[in-house]
Amino acid sequence: MDDRGSITIEAVLSFSLVMILLMILSGTILTVYADSEVEWRAFETINTLQYIVGPIFEDGHSSTESVLNQSAYLVLSSKAEEHPLYEVLETDFSYRDGIYEWTIEYQYTFASLFGNRTLKLPMNGALVTDELTFEGATVYVTNYGEKYHTETCYHLRKSKIPIDLESAIEQGYEACKHCQPNVLEE
Amino acid sequence: MKTIYSEDKGAVSVFLVIILPVLILGALLVYDLLAEKGRENRALITGAAYSETMLSSNNSYLYENYGLLAYISGTGDEDVLKTYLIENRIAPKDADLNVTMAHDSLNRSDLFYEATQAAAFSVAATGITEALVEQLASTERFKALYETFSDVEEKISGIFEADTVATQIVRLMKKDNPGRESEVIGDWIAEKQKVLKAGEQVLEKTIKETDAESDPDLQGEMERMKTLLNEGEAWLQKAEALRKEIDRYSEERRAVADELEEVKQDIREIKAEIERRKEELGDTADTVRLEEKLEARRAERDDLEDDLEEMAKQWMKYLAEQNDIFEPKHVGLLDTAAALAKQLQDVLDVSFDVGDKAFSPSESVIDQRDLEAGVIGEKLLLNEYYLAVFKSFDKGSPRNFDPLGKKDQRKSVLDGEIEYLIAGTKSDSMNAWIVRGEIYGIRETANLIYLLKDSEKMKALTELTMPIPQPWQAISFGAILVLWSGAESYLDLKQLTAGEGFHFIKTADEWVLELDDLTGGNWITAQVGSSNGVNSDSELGSELGLEPGSGPQAGWDLKIYYQDYLRLLLIPHSAETINFRAMQLVEGNMRLVSHDAFGLENLAVSHVISVSWYAQPLLRPFGGEGHYELINGYETR
Incomplete structure (x- = not known):
């Protein structure tokens, strides 16, 4: 048992x-x-x-x-x-x-x-644009940054200074990889 | 004796030790196999989502200026997708993943064609309603005019066979007994009366069908036709009167001739009687009474011959007064118009079939390649798209619509982009020269037709050339006619490029040059029109509640502008040719504004994503590889 x-x-x-x-x-x-x-x-x-x-x-x-x-x-x-x-x-x-x-x-x-x-x-939205118009290339830089951005880039939330694209390149700014503004081949 | 181990205890142990592990391993193996499928599914969804984000991000320059959707293909796209694939557990690390992307660029002509087609549906739709239907309405009107012109005149022109009548009358005059010939002419005239009647009926029917009474463009034509009918009626009546006069003259002449013949017969008989008596009775014959009678008869004979001569003189005088019946009233306008239509055909290679589809693209217009490809409708839509996004030399014209609002401000390699599409040379001035030359050819034909329709102008021209002896008169007439229409066409060009418009066949108000201006050389410096078109009635489409295919309505701007001629001149070129030239334009403009940094090869409309990975299986010593290929965008492969 x-x-x-x-x-x-x-x-x-x-x-x-x-x-x-x-x-x-x-x-x-x-x-x-x-x-x-x-x-x-x-x-x-x-x-x-x-x-x-x-x-x-x-x-x-x-x-x-x-x-x-x-x-x-x-x-x-x-x-x-x-x-x-x-x-x-x-x-x-x-x-x-x-x-x-x-x-x-x-x-x-x-x-x-x-x-x-x-x-x-x-x-992404069904139809968004990349802000790359080539003409009247105005890009934006920040107070302390080393990159130039498009107008609506996230990195401009603290400061936003407009600058001509060619001037930005001459001054040594590089293109932001996130918003990919106008890029001129060197 | 009891043993330590029982058979029952052994069954549970076997299950736990042997069977259960097998079950567990089996389940894990099943999971392993299914997980591989799940991984593939996840990889596909991740790739598809990323592909959609790439396609949805469109380049601003192309979209805002041309309505084209394309994205800039970047080299970092593979890395971004790899990141997502790793985070979604497709492969544990970068080394186990291989992602390649092949982008289909816009510099492929077939893809560019598809992209412009897609853009055309949104951009050109507003233009079609305003422009194409107006153009069709204008051409319908021209078609109606031409049909009226040819149909009625064909009926009436058969009456004016002046040579036939003149020949018959001359034959009649040569005969002493016209008899049957006069009846033949009478029958011929009666037959022409019937033709005239038929022409009248056709005219009435045409007036009713085209509502010519209320149409200012057609009224002039109808008046001319009515005048022509009246002249035809008058001419036939004159011919009939002349025929009757011929009969009367013939009757009288016959009567006098018969009488003269009787008198001559009498004279012969009297002479014969006198001869017979002198033979029978010699010198004693009493022939005095006979000789007196003979003299009287001779006098009568002379009177009758004088009468005949007088009658002939009077008849010639009468005929000379009827000279206009022998001169053709009709200048062969139908033949001239047919010749001019042929000229227009040569200029445009347009089939001028006024049957059912006059002035619409016929098979002879469209390039055979387009016909075979079945792209006629698409081509017309694309032409509207090109007119909407590309510049032309008539900036400021009301017909020069700009739905995207960027045309005039945009930097471009050429000012006359539409002219480049038509002419295909790299020089603005050469393209302008070629296009204006073609428009000039069209206008010259249209203006010639107008001149021929205008009876006052024809009369003025006839009076100018009347003193010139034939055959130089006819040559001068034709030369001045061509010069006149050519000068007017030159002024037309100035008006069109200044933004003005006018009917295809001008109205009296629109006609600029008079004969005095032409001979005085004033046309070279003539100021025509204002700098911009001012007709505000061109707001069509939704504002007028326009339905496609509907006919002309009150308030429509039915004038034809420079843009309409460009629209016309685009048609004969193949879709392939225009597409290629449009591609060249967009490429050139893009390189101009981007300082040669971007061209069509940097912009893509579709891509192929190829993903391969390796994930170590849970239990199996084999497998773990995965692969898929995703195609997205314009499916032209």
Whole structure:
């Protein structure tokens, strides 16, 4: 009788552990599908947003990122409700290398080996211009910087001094890699 | 005896030690395989998102000046994408990733063509409504004028066969007994009366269909046709009167001739009688009475012959007074117009088919390559686009629309860019010379037609050349006619380039030169018009609620301006040629303003992104490589 009781306890414990393990493993496999869903919904959101909020992309101020972030979060969250495999925790917009970057942090709604995940996608308005007009080349420099920028560059938030492009080059300023103003080959 | 180990305890241990690890490994292997697919999907989405950002960032210069969408292709694009791929866990580090981008630049003619087509739909749409439909309305009007001109005149011109009538009458006069010939002429005249009647009916129908009574351009033409009809009627009546006079003269002459013949016969009989009596009776024959009778008859004969002679003189005098019936009233305007139309065709290579599609691009106009490529409609739209974004020499003209608002301020290698598209030389002056020469040819033809339509001017010209003997009169007439239209065409050019416009076939108000001005040499220094077009009725399109294909309405500006001639002259050139020249222009202008730093090769409209990576698999000793290729932008590959 004692032997049977110890077998039952062992079996129950083993079975439970195995079931938990299998659930986690299944969830881990399912993460691939969930990731795919997040990626495609995010891409759809980008395509939707770039036409709707196109003019806002021209702005370049910090409020642009805030507006974009709220819009993108709302759209993606509503899509997530249709596929309850993941939950959007946080989204963030930042301006990097001349384009907006959308960072999405999400987690799975089921057990898996993985915790929170991050996805980063570049984004721009449907029709934005690069500010390169070639004519009447006026660029901008800062009080202490060594680069010249276009009028709407992020780096001009503290100081903004207009200068003729050719003069800027003569004075040794270099082109900002982020906003890529007029560049003359030397 | 109890053993330490039970068979039941062994089953659980086997499951835990052997089966469970297999299950775990199996699950991880499945995950590994699926994760590879997931990685590929993530890489594709990252690449697609980055591709879209590249395509959406368009160069300001091209967009603001030409409406073209293209981005500047930079060398750092691959590195930026690599950063995103690493952050999205495609590959653990840079060394495991390979990203290449091949950009399709705008200096490819097929891509430039596609880019301008896309721009044309947004830029040229506003221009088409204003310009093209007006142009069509003007050409419809010209077509109506030409049809009226040719159709009615063809009917009436058949009457004026003066040579035929003159020949017949001369033949009649030579005959003593006209008889049947007179009837033949009578029948001929009756037939011409029917032709006249038919011409009258055609004229009435044409007036009704074209509403010529209320159309100032057509009224002059209709008056001329009515005058022509009246002259035809009068001419035929004169011909009929002359024929009757011929009959009367013939009757009288026949009567006198018959009488003369009787008298001569009498004289012969009397002479014969006198001879017979002298033979029978010798010298004693009493022939006194017979000889008296003979003398009387001879006197009568002489009177009758005098009468005949007098009648002939009177008849010749009468005929001389009817001289105008032998002179053709009709100067062969139809033949002249046909010749002029041929001249216009030679200038433009335009098929002047006035049937269903007069003055619309026919197959003979469009380059065969365009026809085969099926790009006729696109070409017309593109022509409007070129007129919208490129400069021409008629700056300030009301028809010179500038939807982007940049045309006049933009720096460019040529001032006459549209003229360059048409003429293709690198010199502004040469292009202007060529284009103006072609416009001059068109205007000369149109002005010749106007002159021929204007009866007063024709009369003045006829009076001027009347003293000159033939055949020099006809030569002088033609020479002065051509000179007159040529001088007017020269002034037309000055007006057009100054921004003025006028109807294709001018109205009386628009005509500048009179014959006195021409002979006095005043046309060389004639001041024409003001510096800019002033017709404010050219605000068409949405303001008038215009529907494409609708006909002329009150208030439309139906004058033709310099831009319209440019529009016309662009048509015969192939889309390929114009596209290539437009490319040269944009390239040249861009290099000019960027100090040769940027050209079309720096601007791309599509690209191919190729991504390869390696990510170490979780369990497998093989696999881990991934690759995809993404094409985005204009799909011309």
